[in-house]
Amino acid sequence: MTGRSAVLQGAREAAGVPAAVLLAGYIGFGALAAGHGLPLGAIVVSTVAVWALPAQLILVEMHTVGAPFAITVLAAMLSSARFLPMTLTLVPMMRHARHRGWHYLVAAQLLSLTGWAMAMARFPDIEPARRLPWFFGFTLVCVVASAAATAIGYAVADAITPQVKIGLVFLAPVYYLLILLGSVRDRATAYALGCGAVAGPVAFVYAPEWGVLIAGLGGGTLAYLLLPRRAS
C-alpha cells in the first residue's frame, strides 16, 4: 500500500465524468471572458489560483462593468464562503498521523465543489491513510483539466463562428442554473435562490457596479429572515 497508488487511483476517478463536467463549465468561462475582451493570462491564472468558478464569474462580470476593486473582492469572498463548511467537514476525514499540517492547507486550496462531493461519497470506502493522497490525485486532475479548458474556451471563442460562440458563452450560466436548482434540498437554499434571482437583475438596473454584492447580501439576508425560526 503506497501513497502513490492512492494518488493514481484518485486521478483515474477524476478523469471521467467529473473532468467532463468541469470541461464544459470552464470552456464556457473561457469563452465568456474572451467575449468580454479580457487577457488570456489572467483568466487562466484565475482558474488555478481562485479555483472557484462562481467567484471567477463574479470577478469577470464585475470587472467588465467597472466595479470598484474592493467591492469585487468582497463579492468574490462572500461567494466563496461555502469553502468554510466544506473544509470543516472534509479535512477531519483526511487527517492521519503520517501527514503534515501544511498538507491540509494545500488540500484546502485544491478543494472545489466537485472534489468535495466526490470525496464525501468515496472516503467511507477508502482507508484513512490513503484519503489525502487520493484527494490530491483527484483534485490535481480537476485543476489541470479546468485550466486547459479555460484556455481552450478562450482560444476557440475567437476562432469559431458567432453562432457557435453564443453556444459556448451560454454554457457557464446554464451550468450554474442546473447546479443551483439541482442542489435545492432545504428551505434555506430554495428561498436564497428565489430572492437572489429577483434581487440580481433589479440591483443591476439601479447599481450595475454593486449589483452582485447587493443581490447577495440583500437577497440572502431576506431569505434568511423568511426562514421559520427554530426553537432553541
Next chain:
Amino acid sequence: MNSLMALVIACALATYVWRALGAAISGRVRAEGPLFTWLGCVAYAMLAGLVARIVIMPLGTLEATALWQRLGAAAIALVVYFLLTRKNLFVGVLTGGVAIVGLYLL
C-alpha cells in the same frame, strides 16, 4: 501587472481565507448554526442573482440573442437535466449550449 491580474490574485487570497480557516479549525468547530445558514443564503443568492442577470440582461456575446431565446434554451436545458436524464449535468449543460444556438438560428 495589469489591474485584472491584481484583482485575480486578490480574489484568490480572499477565497483562500475560507479554505485555510476551515482547515485550521476543523475538528474543533462544527459547520452549523445561524451564521453558517446566513452565509449559505448570501452565497446562493449572490450566484443566483448573477445567473439571472446574465440570462435576462447579458453583456457581450449573448447580447446578440433575444430574451425569449435565452429563457427558452434555459428551459430546454432544465427539462433535459431534471426530467429526461435524471440530473446528468454534462448532458444538461451541453443541451443548453446547443439549444441557444438552435433558437438563435430559427
